Amino acid sequence: MKHAPGSAGRAWLDEAVRKIEADFNRSADTHLIHVPLPRFPGIDLYLKDESSHPTGSLKHRLARSLFLYALCNEWIGPDTCVIEASSGSTAVSEAYFARMLGLRFIAVVPASTAAPKLDAIRFNGGEIHAVDDPRTVYDVAQRLAAETGGHYLDQFTYAERATDWRGNNNIAESIFSQMAEERFPIPSWIVCGAGTGGTSATIGRFVRYQRHATRLCVADPSHSIFHRHFADRALSTLPEGCASCIEGIGRPRVEPSFIASVIDRAIAVADGDSIGAMRALSARLGRSVGGSTGTNLLACMQIVHEMAAAGAEGSVVTLLCDGGERYGCTYYRDDWLMERGLCWQPAETAVRAFLHA
Structure with missing residues (x-):
């Protein structure tokens, strides 16, 4: 994954946190x-x-917390591709925050996900990577993170610790x-x-x-x-x-x-x-x-x-x-x-x- 280097990266990080808090x-x-x-x-x-x-679901809170958690750990920088495994709603909210920060976002979702959720992800600038077997979303998200040099937000691991x-x-x-x-x-x-x-x-x-x-x-x-x-x-x-x-x-x-x-x-x-x-x-x-x-x-x-x-x-x-x-x-x-x-x-x-x- 790409880290924010030196003072220039820290300035970007400060501005990213400010944008999320302002929202x-x-x-x-x-x-x-x-x-x-x-x-x-x-x-x-x-x-x-x-x-x-703003993104229409409970997952807006989680997405905000996950982004702040990743930013403050310096897991996300100005060029990081952000990836998530999701059944839809979390990805909608994360796409919203990724677009706010000017970051590429890929949602790994089950192919059965309701079409309006997929449309909402795309509306917020996200990309869709659909998988036939919902059990594979975790591994596919990790693979995409490795291939892109990006960061897998991993809501299933970090949800309980990203929120105060x-x-x-x-x-x-x-x-x-x-x-x-x-x-x-x-x-x-x-x-x-x-x-x-x-x-x-x-x-x-x-x-x-x-x-x-x-x-x-x-x-x-x-x-x-x-x-x-x-x-x-x-x-x-x-x-x-x-x-x-x-x-x-x-x-x-x-x-x-x-x-x-x-x-x-x-x-x-x-x-x-x-x-x-x-x-x-x-x-x-x-x-x-x-x-x-x-x-x-x-x-x-x-x-x-x-x-x-x-x-x-x-x-x-x-x-x-x-x-x-x-x-x-x-x-x-x-x-x-x-x-x-x-x-x-x-x-x-x-x-x-x-x-x-």
Whole structure:
């Protein structure tokens, strides 16, 4: 990889960090949306709307942190080709920051990645390197980095260490700050998915550092390793051919950034149920959301029902990870779902009832 040499390189690095920090200062924090639950008057549900970032997803935070981490380690210089292995959304955000710094960016993505995500990567100046087998994205990204003399950002390794989990406006600090004036300011539960594991690591560590009573639940696709690993730490990979269609979360292997010890619970969600919940929430909000948000909501619904059955009151916070615009050709097409044998209608009906009186 190419390093920034001498004082000239240091000047470039200083300017690169300034540009990223200036972009952050121009962006307001993402909204925290209260979703009333008329059937559960003692429980409040909130969605942290990460779709309002400039690149449209939760991964904007991660991409910013990864670039700052690589810059401050002097792994990236003015001529470095930046490479990432991604299911799409992280690459969209990283392409945005690479273009800001005038750097070439290559995204190694599964060939099955939704076309609108690929279009967004290209729109931000990134290049696409598609692979047929999603398990090869890591090795291909490393090979391209070696061939170009570039830097592999490697979100799956560095996500949990690139973000300052103690504070500095990470997503956990933002959630607790925005909850401060709510009826139940300290959430009983925070629910999030896991792709790299960086978000769950940040939230879990922050909760413990601040000594909050909040518990953390990872909502994980059924065909993912994370919930299996949480239950049995000896499990680290899925069998060949076992994969989820929910982009952005769920992995066939336990990623280095996934820290199971800071998680209190994991709930497995079938892909069809995620789609049904996604569609029900989109109808409730009047705008479309992505599949991973449906996964989160299904887990929230289970937790809320359990709290109500126990006579408990409190708040539950989850993430609206991205908008549904990127999935118009997949999750929002009935024929696409039926071709894959996904049954979403029962979950959609159940979630509609959960969200309405």
